Amino acid sequence: MQGFALYPFDPPGDIAALRADLRRWLADNQPRGDVVARANCWASFDPDFSRALGAAGYIGMTLPARYGGGDRHPLERYVVIEELLAAGAPVGAHWIADRQTGPLILRYGSEDQRQRYLPGIAAGELYACIGLSEPGAGSDLAAVRTTARETAEGWRINGQKIWTTGAHFSHIMLALVRSEEDSERNAGLSQLLIDLDTPGITVHPIIDMAGHHDFNEVFFDDVLVPNGALVGERGQGWKQVTAELGLERSGPERYLSSHALLVALVDAAGPDPDGEMATLIGELAAEMWTLRQLSMSTAAKLAAGDDPMVEASVVKELGNAFEQDMPRRVQAIVDCGWDDPDDLAKLLRALLVASPSFSLRGGTREVIRGIIARGLGLR
Amino acid sequence: MSAARDMLCATARAVFADAATAGMGPIEGAGFGLLLVAEDQDGFGGDWGDVNAVLQIAGVMVPDLAVAELIAGQALQPAATVSLMAGAMGQALALSIEHVNMRQQFGRPLGKFQAVQQSLAVMACEVRAVEAAAAALAARLDAVNLDPLAADFEIAAAKLRANRAVGVVTAIAHQVHGAIGFTKDYDLHRVTIPLMRWRGAHGNDTYWAQRLGRQAAGFGGRGLWAMMTERSDVHRRAE
Ligand SMILES: Cc1cc2nc3c(=O)[nH]c(=O)nc-3n(C[C@H](O)[C@H](O)[C@H](O)COP(=O)(O)OP(=O)(O)OC[C@H]3O[C@@H](n4cnc5c(N)ncnc54)[C@H](O)[C@@H]3O)c2cc1C
Numbered sequence: 001m002q003g004f005a006l007y008p009f010d011p012p013g014d015i016a017a018l019r020a021d022l023r024r025w026l027a028d029n030q031p032r033g034d035v036v037a038r039a040n041c042w043a044s045f046d047p048d049f050s051r052a053l054g055a056a057g058y059i060g061m062t063l064p065a066r067y068g069g070g071d072r073h074p075l076e077r078y079v080v081i082e083e084l085l086a087a088g089a090p091v092g093a094h095w096i097a098d099r100q101t102g103p104l105i106l107r108y109g110s111e112d113q114r115q116r117y118l119p120g121i122a123a124g125e126l127y128a129c130i131g132l133s134e135p136g137a138g139s140d141l142a143a144v145r146t147t148a149r150e151t152a153e154g155w156r157i158n159g160q161k162i163w164t165t166g167a168h169f170s171h172i173m174l175a176l177v178r179s180e181e182d183s184e185r186n187a188g189l190s191q192l193l194i195d196l197d198t199p200g201i202t203v204h205p206i207i208d209m210a211g212h213h214d215f216n217e218v219f220f221d222d223v224l225v226p227n228g229a230l231v232g233e234r235g236q237g238w239k240q241v242t243a244e245l246g247l248e249r250s251g252p253e254r255y256l257s258s259h260a261l262l263v264a265l266v267d268a269a270g271p272d273p274d275g276e277m278a279t280l281i282g283e284l285a286a287e288m289w290t291l292r293q294l295s296m297s298t299a300a301k302l303a304a305g306d307d308p309m310v311e312a313s314v315v316k317e318l319g320n321a322f323e324q325d326m327p328r329r330v331q332a333i334v335d336c337g338w339d340d341p342d343d344l345a346k347l348l349r350a351l352l353v354a355s356p357s358f359s360l361r362g363g364t365r366e367v368i369r370g371i372i373a374r375g376l377g378l379r
Numbered sequence: 380m381s382a383a384r385d386m387l388c389a390t391a392r393a394v395f396a397d398a399a400t401a402g403m404g405p406i407e408g409a410g411f412g413l414l415l416v417a418e419d420q421d422g423f424g425g426d427w428g429d430v431n432a433v434l435q436i437a438g439v440m441v442p443d444l445a446v447a448e449l450i451a452g453q454a455l456q457p458a459a460t461v462s463l464m465a466g467a468m469g470q471a472l473a474l475s476i477e478h479v480n481m482r483q484q485f486g487r488p489l490g491k492f493q494a495v496q497q498s499l500a501v502m503a504c505e506v507r508a509v510e511a512a513a514a515a516l517a518a519r520l521d522a523v524n525l526d527p528l529a530a531d532f533e534i535a536a537a538k539l540r541a542n543r544a545v546g547v548v549t550a551i552a553h554q555v556h557g558a559i560g561f562t563k564d565y566d567l568h569r570v571t572i573p574l575m576r577w578r579g580a581h582g583n584d585t586y587w588a589q590r591l592g593r594q595a596a597g598f599g600g601r602g603l604w605a606m607m608t609e610r611s612d613v614h615r616r617a618e
Contacts, residue, residue, distance in 0.1 A: 271599075275589055278593050282587065283543070283584075287540065292611075314507050317504050318504050370493075376499055
């Protein structure tokens with residue numbers, strides 16, 4: 001993977017105008033609310049905001065107009081999502097549907113599925129969750145055991161998913177299941193699009209260490225979904241999931257989700273910070289600037305139809321490290337109490353507590369480094 | 380890369396190979412001092428993208444010669460150093476990969492051990508970050524006609540990022556090499572010692588961090604993002 005140049009980030013149209021329009025829109029429509037909701041904002045659930053954002057044309061931007069999309073270039077969408085993240089907008093409700101489920105349905109789904117789901121996704125009204133992890137299948141995703149058997153009436157699903165973000169508010173789950181009897185590892189897997197109101201599905205909350213209800217356990221007890229729930233090719237689930245993870249790992253959320261803390265730090269420091277504070281801000285700014293270049297290049301490569309698996313992993317690895325490092329370093333030099341009521345203290349506490357998850361969700365640090373090592377030809 | 384830049388790089392490799400023993404003579408003779416001089420003034424008419432490419436090669440092949448000083452003026456030396464560093468880091472990574480694939484212990488190549496793989500992944504991320512910083516800095520410099528003041532943020536960010544990568548890159552490269560990498564005969568020190576030197580040259584970490592930090596503080600919390608996007612949107616228009 002050596003010596004590759006930056007992919008030129010060259011979206012069509014007037015990007016400065018796209019940014020300016022969105023900033024104006026956000027000034028009018030972004031909830032003022034709690035500053036903590038601005039940190040880790042792609043986990044902030046706000047269906048009213050999502051609906052308004054969809055109506056304004058900022059969701060499903062790359063989907064074809066005939067499915068309610070905006071027919072826009074993927075890099076125009078990139079500009080929009082980096083703006084939303086930098087502003088700390090509460091994009092959690094529609095985030096997964098917009099980022100990966102929609103594009104996956106467009107690429108692998110049937111015409112029926114596209115017509116049924118894509119318009120709702122683009123409207124910011126239909127939410128999706130990712131059914132990959134199971135109790136016995138974390139890093140080792142090929143160990144999934146949830147089964148789906150094809151019968152005359154449809155697919156019959158039995159098993160359990162876990163850590164499913166947003167299953168409690170989502171309408172659909174794109175699940176990886178074992179469709180072929182006696183299959184092993186990454187063979188014999190398929191992706192099913194499951195309506196979560198189907199009888200036999202139970203969603204149990206799991207409360208995270210911050211006290212939030214974001215992820216869940218999802219149980220499937222003889223759940224019957226139509227034959228048309230299969231997405232793409234039977235038995236090709238592994239290949240499709242790999243593409244999905246490419247979308248999941250390559251975005252600017254891997255370095256911009258804590259931006260609210262940097263904003264609060266710079267504001268608290270004022271225009272003339274002392275040496276130690278200036279050093280910290282400078283180092284954070286340099287890292288963020290560099291990550292933005294890497295992220296834009298990765299997005300451009302993805303938009304050009306290439307597979308940026310390794311580059312996306314580099315962004316995730318460095319982005320996770322940056323976002324885990326930032327609250328620790330801020331705490332090390334800023335004098336504020338754990339329960340102080342000011343913005344900086346509240347953001348700091350929220351991100352210190354949230355940040356252990358950054359190098360777990362979307363693939364652990366060790367798994368991501370393994371992908372990079374494979375890119376180096378070591379495995 | 381354009382065909383013209385490919386050719387330029389091929390020439391640089393050939394000339395630097397001679398210069399490695401003969402000194403600056405071949406480099407001056409081949410006209411590298413005219414790289415940034417306009418064509419209508421009998422120069423090569425190159426841009427900073429070309430300089431970045433040439434200096435990455437120089438950073439590997441002739442790290443001790445004053446190639447950067449020949450090509451660019453004083454105010455652009457920090458930017459030039461980023462390119463030298465990117466090149467040297469790429470070489471440190473290449474040598475490390477080659478070594479762990481060849482050297483066997485416990486009956487298999489070192490590269491098959493997960494601990495070694497994970498170390499090299501960490502190193503590769505740093506190298507990639509510096510390559511990206513050098514390329515993005517080049518894009519900015521070319522968009523503002525090499526005005527160092529108009530690229531002050533990017534110069535500071537890129538040099539600081541490169542400086543910060545030196546510790547990780549040199550440490551991991553030497554660690555995976557074992558004792559052989561600590562010898563005069565083996566090539567690793569030809570890039571790691573220059574990297575140590577370049578970290579302190581043309582502004583060490585604290586120098587650039589404080590400069591950048593004060594600049595960022597001047598923009599204010601939200602202003603920092605507005606400024607970063609405005610600067611990159613502008614250079615896309617200029618391209
Ligand atoms: C906030 C959050 C949201 C999530 N949302 C979703 C979701 O929406 N949908 C979903 O499907 N999943 C989701 N996940 C689950 C996530 O994908 C898993 O946590 C992750 O894949 C790791 O699996 P695990 O937790 O079982 O850890 P394990 O796989 O048990 O790993 C534990 C530790 O051991 C390390 N390890 C494991 N195997 C190896 C190995 N071979 N070599 C070296 N080290 C190894 C890991 O890197 C890790 O550090 C979410 C997780 C979090 C924290």
